[in-house]
Amino acid sequence: MKEYDCTSPESQLLQAVFEGTAKATGLAFFEALVEHLCRALHTHGAWVTEFHAAEQRLKAIAFWLGDGLVHDYEYAVAGTPCEPVIERKSYFHVPERVVDLFPQDPDLPALGAVSYMGVPLLDLDGRILGHLAVLDTRPMPKEARKLAVFRIFAARAAAELHRIRAEERVREREKKLTR
Numbered sequence: 001m002k003e004y005d006c007t008s009p010e011s012q013l014l015q016a017v018f019e020g021t022a023k024a025t026g027l028a029f030f031e032a033l034v035e036h037l038c039r040a041l042h043t044h045g046a047w048v049t050e051f052h053a054a055e056q057r058l059k060a061i062a063f064w065l066g067d068g069l070v071h072d073y074e075y076a077v078a079g080t081p082c083e084p085v086i087e088r089k090s091y092f093h094v095p096e097r098v099v100d101l102f103p104q105d106p107d108l109p110a111l112g113a114v115s116y117m118g119v120p121l122l123d124l125d126g127r128i129l130g131h132l133a134v135l136d137t138r139p140m141p142k143e144a145r146k147l148a149v150f151r152i153f154a155a156r157a158a159a160e161l162h163r164i165r166a167e168e169r170v171r172e173r174e175k176k177l178t179r
Contacts, residue, residue: 029160030062031069037134037153038064041146044137045111047073048121048157049130051086058082058130061161065111079104085118085131091151093117096139108135115140119151121158129161 030048038046047063060073077083081102084092094101094116099108117140118133132154
């Protein structure tokens with residue numbers, strides 16, 4: 001039986017993000033997730049969003065850019081690199097020239113974006129809850145270990161978002177019952 005190597009780059013990435021998010025739930029979890037994911041993957045920005053299907057908009061639950069959190073970030077999905085993630089319900093990666101590929105996105109040039117990677121957050125029925133994404137000011141070549149870490153924490157983010165929504169539904173039912 002092969003022994004598990006806890007000093008491998010994959011293990012170190014997982015450990016960095018896990019340790020930063022293990023004790024948090026709710027908004028604190030999402031804020032810790034984007035910060036630690038950004039640091040672990042060495043990207044300029046990371047964000048987790050909630051998808052509002054009726055308006056076709058994404059609203060950031062937490063957005064880490066550079067050295068801090070960005071508050072109240074919301075945008076239309078159309079014309080952004082997030083659009084393929086939402087439409088296809090799948091991972092999408094632009095290793096470089098993201099601004100050239102998505103010239104309709106007004107935020108990309110201002111952020112100095114060169115590369116992008118996003119993955120959808122799905123509920124148990126396969127519906128889009130939101131997405132997790134990173135961007136960088138440098139090219140971001142495809143790396144299996146980074147993608148694996150990214151997908152693991154996207155699944156954790158989806159579970160946390162699903163848990164929060166379930167709690168909200170319970171609170172709403174309790175309010176109705178007390179009336």
